[in-house]
Amino acid sequence: MATVELINVSKSFGSVEVLHDVNLSLERGEFVVFVGPSGCGKSTLLRMIAGLEDITSGELRIADVAMNNVMPAKRGIAMVFQSYALYPHMTAFENMAFGLEQAKLPSDEIRERVISAARMLQIDELLDRKPKQLSGGQRQRVAIGRAITRDPRVFLFDEPLSNLDAALRVDTRLEIAALHERLPETTMIYVTHDQVEAMTLADRIVVLNEGNIEQVGTPMALYEAPASLFVAGFIGSPRMNFLTGTVADAHGAQTYGIRPEHIALSRETGDWQGRVMLTERLGSDTFVHVAVEGVGRVNVRVEGRTDISARADVFLTPDPASVHLFDAGGRPVARRG
């Protein structure tokens, strides 16, 4: 059953159309990530679902009810903002209770809901503190708690990790994944520009580019069968090598794509010969940048450590089963043979 449906939804600011005829249907309990570069319209799309932006044309349905003209608070949604957007003058408890007070719930029920959400997020010790007395991670939890107390059908996250430092970001990402496990009935929509967050959290990823949906699919589907040059370049880290020229021509394509992890590196023999320009050692992996005559610059992943250093001559062999070919319009081309 679909909880959120977008039917031919468009958005214009003045004469500029920023989203073009978006069609999307989200299942109940699904964790969907909107991902794309800045300005692709992902946040606008989320804000339209939230009701913070008007829908220029098309229809938004939540649980089979048209929501275009329904007040945000009546849509059965809750949102976690990038900057947390806690009320600075209220304690954590008051922050979490504010929405319930507006909904005129009896005060003992408000208390009960806030405390159970706080327990779930392990912030029940912090309920009488004000936001400025909380750390970034704790504020984030209060913001999530405020959303949980509303008991929403749809949970919206607008880049919730981008204000946290790197270590905390990983922890919070895991906690959001755990939260989704605990709330299996709740649909979650998560906006990010970070493809790692998208890959690790999503049941399905929606890749947006310049106001269009490029591709919708599971993380692995996007990784293995990108539907466009854009998706191929966006999903996967480090990004796919794109080669043009004779290599692509030989396959009857405009662009020849191969991921760094799908190339074998050898010192003795291989399809391409090249010279190492640079090595990046991460401990678990080493990325070797190789300049190949007549092919271009290729990034290759070598597992673990390697003693290859710059200016060494090496041979590369791409795995033919993992090659992605694209035509001049950036659309995929079937492999021959």
Add this chain to the structure above:
Amino acid sequence: MKRTPLQNVGLYALVIVIVLQAVFPFYYAILTSLEDGQALFEVNYLPEQVNLANYRSMLTEGVFGRQILNSVFVATVVVLISLTLAVTASYALSRIRFRGRGLLLLTILSVSMFPQIAVLSGLFEVIRYFGLFNSLWALVFSYMIFTLPFTVWVLTAFMRNLPVEIEEAAIMDGASSLTIIRRVFLPLMWPAMVTTGLLAFIHAWNEFLFALTFLSTDSQRTVPVAIALISGRSEFEIPWGNIMAASVIVTLPLVMLVLVFQRKIVSGLTAGAVKG
């Protein structure tokens, strides 16, 4: 960087000059108000007698007490109405997109550019027309011409700096516009409101020209005019003692207000109330 002794001396000398320049006139007024009779006309810089006779005569004889109440009433009402209107107006001007917003802001500002004397005669007609002549509401009405543009501008600028996301969070929580202003913005805007309210209060408290023109009887006057019109037993006698006592009396409330709210202003601004 460490200051040399010479720089230190220079710094404090400058501080003393500034403090003296600011405080001496008021100090001299206090000094004068405590003297009476011939002692008034002898120049002295340290108190030689403490005589409260001037204060007693100001507060018990005539209508000065009533005039203080007039001033308090006018200034308080001006501040309350100005802030109420300014908060709601600044919400609209800073957050709601509508055609002609910039023009409206400029118009509001330009209202306060006219010299008082230029609008005086026209305003006099308006006040007569509304039947407000010799009523304190005439002052409330006319003072708002100057306090509103100022409060609206300051509060609009302040509200623009409040993160939009906080407001959006409140919208998601189901709060109406009025609830957002009352429960979310007002507590965050206290520092700005105290500051602008205080300035509006001081303006209304000190205003002279309108108060002189629009009020005609002694019992309706506000203190600046009242003090200016204090006269002695003959036209050749100026009762300096009484004038100084009255001046001190009307200055004290302002000093107290500033002292009381200064803590609030400072604590409000440094608490980082806006940073989520």
